[in-house]
């Protein structure tokens with residue numbers, strides 16, 4: 257078939273099937289083949305695991321590859337579809353957005369069949385894979401410019417029942433943070449589209465900065481925990497240890513909790529992720545690039561909260577985010 261997205265194999269084939277999701281060619285590129293693995297053990301939960309939506313977040317693709325090693329043998333029931341790299345052009349360019357069309361794949365859902373490549377990827381996933389599942393794990397990292405506490409995240413969902421189910425699955429990862437993210441603009445995101453279709457969707461932010469082995473172990477353990485909670489595999493829940501802590505907190509972050517730099521400069525963190533801070537505590541300092549030109553600016557906590565993410569590496573521009581804080585849901 258030419259011109260419509262399709263799989264090169266039948267998803268209802270029992271057992272392990274490998275093939276591709278064909279994203280048709282368009283004005284800006286030839287057809288794109290997304291590798292897809294299907295694990296079909298019959299009745300049970302139906303799960304889609306995607307990674308590599310943003311090409312500079314490599315934790316997800318690595319964890320997805322690790323799943324390929326053990327999940328086929330461990331799976332007891334249900335169907336699991338794994339797409340290790342959703343956005344191959346961005347992954348090859350090690351960029352958040354696609355080098356083909358400049359778009360952020362996570363802002364163009366549900367996509368368009370006749371749009372640029374990113375919209376065609378979103379259209380193919382929305383039409384071919386999403387209807388086949390009840391639950392989606394979308395594996396992200398926070399990117400190389402942030403320190404971030406591994407977190408399973410969701411936006412607030414208007415449907416109270418879906419919100420309850422989503423939070424239950426998000427907490428089952430047992431990551432250091434379960435985050436309800438009150439983002440300022442969620443249009444075109446994969447999760448909001450999937451949730452509008454009644455799916456449980458967890459966006460896992462698996463770390464930031466360099467891809468290190470401890471964080472990968474935490475991420476793999478967390479995904480295994482979530483697979484156990486869904487009943488797809490059997491096993492003991494393991495609480496991952498992150499920075500000597502074995503705990504998991506459910507937090508909520510508001511749009512005003514993304515703290516921004518007032519000027520271009522160098523950000524000096526004065527705290528660490530997961531630190532508890534009080535209103536007025538020093539989170540970091542933005543220093544001017546030319547130390548004699550102007551004075552440094554303190555970034556202080558606007559409220560009692562917990563630090564989830566801190567900018568690291570490279571200078572920051574004016575109005576760029578330098579820290580993400582969040583507050584316990586029961587405060």
Ligand SMILES: [Zn+2]
Pocket residue numbers: 309310313396397
């Ligand atoms: Zn991402």
